[in-house]
Amino acid sequence: MYSLENNILKIDIKKTGAELCGITGLKHNTTFMWHADPAVWGSYAPNLFPIIGALKENTYIFEGHKYELPKHGFIRHNKNITVLDQTKNSITFKLESSTDLLKIYPFKFEFLITYTLTDNTIEVKHSVKNLDDKTMYFSLGGHPAFKCPVYNNENYEDYTLEFEHPENSKTHLINMENGLITSNTEQVLFNSNNIKLNRNIFKKDALIFKDLKSKTVTLKSANHGPILTVSYHDFDYLGLWAKPSGDYVCIEPWLGIADNEDTNQKLTEKEGIISLAKNKSYQATYSIEIHNSHLV
Template sequence: MDVLRTIKYNILKGYLFIFVQQKERNMSSYQVKNDVLSVSVDTSGAGLTSIKDKTGLEYLWQGNPDYWSGQAPILFPICGSLRNEKAKIGDNKFCSMGRHGIARRCEFTLRHLDIDSISLFLRADAETMKSFPYDFELEMTYRIKDKTVIVEHTVTNHDSEVMPYFVGGHPAFHCPLNDGEAFEDYIIEFEKPETAGCPVLTEDGLVNTSNRKTFLENESSFGVKHELFYDDALIFDTLASRSASLMHKETGKGIRVDFEDFDYLGIWSSANDGPFVAIEPWSGTSTCSDEDDIFEHKRGVRMLAPGQSETLAYTISVL
């Protein structure tokens, strides 16, 4: 085989851990589980790679490059894009990074592994400081409780200056879930009726605040259609709801994402009719058309004092 796999099985409290080390990719994959769900996470980017129920049904998108090779990247220290991929930050410093930041392309280190939880962390180094000039630590923790995956982002500022940042999730889910179903058989349902408009995104992924389209008028759900995503993601910035479900309109089978700690929600699929939908809790958005290029002026920016940490979490529940 081209990829060398070393598999270690450890029996602990009646469950099975599977650790797969893929040396060719310099990446390790870990699985945690309970009697309802099994969840896999990679050290490369620290994102989810699988969410299966006890029947073996896979909920998480598996990254077909014909549509989108990603699955559930971690967004840090930005959500979305910076204008021209750069901004002034701090005291006469600059940051430069592509869409959704740098964490998704970094190798994380395992900190904790148990039957039903795992934590991995990323500490700033000389390479990350070329893009984001702060001594940060980002720890990703995944816990399983019954039918729910709890996703925690803990950011620590090890620097001597106040650190501005954003963080978010980008989990994508199979749509449809089962053979014989269609993309259009699914709906997005919010917990409350919403009257909401979505700002239109520019070709380079920025938010055009002067161009908004009314999307919901006192409605709690809408049907999923491929054409909704031909102009990129739907960005909801005025929701009263703090949960959104992707589910079959007749059976109710699907997932729910609860995002109490996040002010923004992106819903996205690929423009070439990808068979998946991403539900994305964000603490902020791309640079807006009415904003300058100073990082601290962006909507939703979080400011973390030296030596301090904070955790933002969302959950994914199987329905």
């Protein structure tokens, strides 16, 4: 376990998966992250790479060959991640391609993720470098789960997710048997900037948005005001999710998306896939701001 701390906030990161696993306000010992109860959902904030969500038949095709990858890729739960650098307010984790990884993902790469703690904000920066002699293809994203409700004597229904702008947006429905994106949609936001949380909102799995104008979303308590804000200016998709019985909500910035049901499984044609030329690097950052009223 690694930690970063200043005079108001402490964050904890697991070496396995380079997974953020704790955000704590020091003055009142307030916790803002889900506690990863394995009876409900045993993760905190998985890092997603080189795919988001599920592949059709867990398989993709590249240059005529079939490869298998687990849901959300191979960063989460990965024990081979190393610490590249640590300073007083930041820590960088690294994973490089290996003989074993090349069997399931045929690209030589370097994946870095850096957590930086500045005042009341956690910055999560991803950097991917193509070390191969061919173009590589990937997606990446975050899956942080935030405690909800945060305070005692509150209910899940006391919370809303508030967007930066009013939105008219649909969720793209998931086939819950295989995790693939269907052609069906449901309207979620009707010229509105907020979603009121309740225990049934994720009964059809995640809410998946492809067309939001907003690049920030705030978890807000009816009793205590704004709790935290996730900013995701570098990300094109947003997922919102929780297990119906879980006291948390995931706010997930994505570059990429799960396979569609009608996919041809070709990696180069996958929706949302990023192509990166040889010797080039790609960076994407999102941030989590804890509102100061909960830290003083």
